[in-house]
Structures are given as C-alpha cells and as structure tokens.
Amino acid sequence: MKERLALALDVPLDRAVLREVSHYIGVLKIGWPLILELGLDGVRELVRSLNWVEVIADLKLADIYDTMSKVVTKLSFVDSFIAHSFIGIEEALGPLKIDLDQKGKGLYLVLSMSHPGWDDEVYPKLLEVVRKVSPKGVIVGATKPTMVAKARKDLSKARILSPGVGAQGGSPGDAICAGADVEIVGRRIYTAKDPVMESRAVLKALEERVSQCLRGT
Numbered sequence: 001m002k003e004r005l006a007l008a009l010d011v012p013l014d015r016a017v018l019r020e021v022s023h024y025i026g027v028l029k030i031g032w033p034l035i036l037e038l039g040l041d042g043v044r045e046l047v048r049s050l051n052w053v054e055v056i057a058d059l060k061l062a063d064i065y066d067t068m069s070k071v072v073t074k075l076s077f078v079d080s081f082i083a084h085s086f087i088g089i090e091e092a093l094g095p096l097k098i099d100l101d102q103k104g105k106g107l108y109l110v111l112s113m114s115h116p117g118w119d120d121e122v123y124p125k126l127l128e129v130v131r132k133v134s135p136k137g138v139i140v141g142a143t144k145p146t147m148v149a150k151a152r153k154d155l156s157k158a159r160i161l162s163p164g165v166g167a168q169g170g171s172p173g174d175a176i177c178a179g180a181d182v183e184i185v186g187r188r189i190y191t192a193k194d195p196v197m198e199s200r201a202v203l204k205a206l207e208e209r210v211s212q213c214l215r216g217t
C-alpha cells in the first residue's frame with residue numbers, strides 16, 4: 001500500500017529519517033519550499049538518494065508554455081509535474097503536455113483544491129480542460145471526499161492524487177475509499193516528534209480504512 005501514500009516534503013528531513021520514512025511512503029512530492037531551502041542541487045541529490053515509486057514536482061505551474069518549458073527542463077530528475085488547469089490549452093497546457101510526453105514525464109492538473117477558500121463552481125470548466133488535455137492525473141483535495149468521488153466518476157482513467165490528509169483535516173483512507181489513487185501527507189509527518197513512527201501510523205490507518213471500505217463497512 002505504500003505506493004498509495006505520498007510525502008509532501010516541504011521542509012528537509014534528516015537523510016536517515018527520510019530513508020526510514022520511505023519504508024512506509026512510496027511517493028515523494030517536492031515543491032518551492034524545499035527547493036528554496038536546499039537549492040536545486042540539494043533537492044536533486046536528496047531525491048536521487050532514495051528509491052521512490054514516483055517523484056512529483058508541485059510547482060503549480062501556471063504560465064505561458066515558453067516559460068513553463070524552461071522550468072520543467074531544469075527539473076529533469078523528477079517524474080511528474082503539477083500544473084494549474086485554469087491557464088487553458090493553447091500556448092499553455094497543450095504544448096506542455098506534448099513536451100512532457102516527449103520527455104517521458106507525467107502531468108497532473110489541479111481540479112479541486114483542498115483548502116476552504118477554493119470554490120468548486122469552477123469545477124465544470126476545469127473538467128473540460130482536463131478532458132481535452134488528457135493528463136496522467138488530477139489533484140483533488142482529500143478534505144472533500146465527495147469531490148474525489150465526483151472526479152472519479154467523471155474521469156474513470158485518470159490517476160487522482162489527494163492532498164490534505166492530516167493537518168488540513170482529511171483522514172487516512174477516506175480519499176482512497178472515495179476513488180483516489182494516492183493520498184498526500186505533509187505536516188502530520190514532517191512536524192511529528194518521530195516522523196518514522198508517524199508514517200507507519202498513517203500507513204496503518206490508511207490500510208485499515210481501505211480494507212474497511214472494501215468490506216463495505
């Protein structure tokens with residue numbers, strides 16, 4: 001099940017601790033906080049020091065293609081990128097998708113964010129963009145399992161990643177039970193007194209919840 005859990009590493013963790021954490025969590029998500037803290041070389045080295053199932057760069061790309069292409073070229077050590085879907089297709093997500101396909105990289109589009117200020121009135125419009133771009137997957141907050149279930153119904157083949165487990169209130173396993181593929185956890189793990197034990201606890205809670213919903217209870 002560890003491939004269904006992602007660590008949002010927004011602050012550096014001790015290398016030995018991270019190695020232990022990776023026994024319970026298969027996917028790594030990195031973003032601006034870690035890049036600004038460690039620098040690009042530091043993040044590249046940290047990413048390469050362990051065997052992750054997938055490394056995702058969460059830079060929330062939202063620009064014209066020409067600029068986004070310069071950014072993704074610098075991050076050749078990751079497997080996938082998250083971009084905003086509201087930027088549209090022509091000269092933006094269209095060429096970005098082609099570029100990433102050629103590089104063998106994945107693209108995830110934000111479909112529904114996890115925080116309370118996000119307005120899901122935009123969902124139909126974003127879904128239209130997602131359907132046209134046909135990315136590897138979408139991001140739908142774990143704080144809203146009903147939106148996860150809706151996205152799963154609307155996009156049967158897309159991978160769904162759900163941030164918001166732990167600090168933002170999502171419970172381990174709820175998003176997966178609603179149709180997500182991967183749940184993303186940040187602060188609950190990296191601010192824990194013992195991030196290794198916390199990772200183990202989150203994985204155990206996720207496994208229990210998922211086996212419960214598979215049994216229909």
Ligand code: XMP
Binds near residue numbers: 114139163
């Ligand atoms: P916490 O500490 O809240 O970390 O467990 C969550 C991580 O996920 C990012 N995040 C999002 N990324 N769409 C995204 O693409 C979202 O709706 C969303 N909500 C949170 C956040 O930046 C952090 O790295």
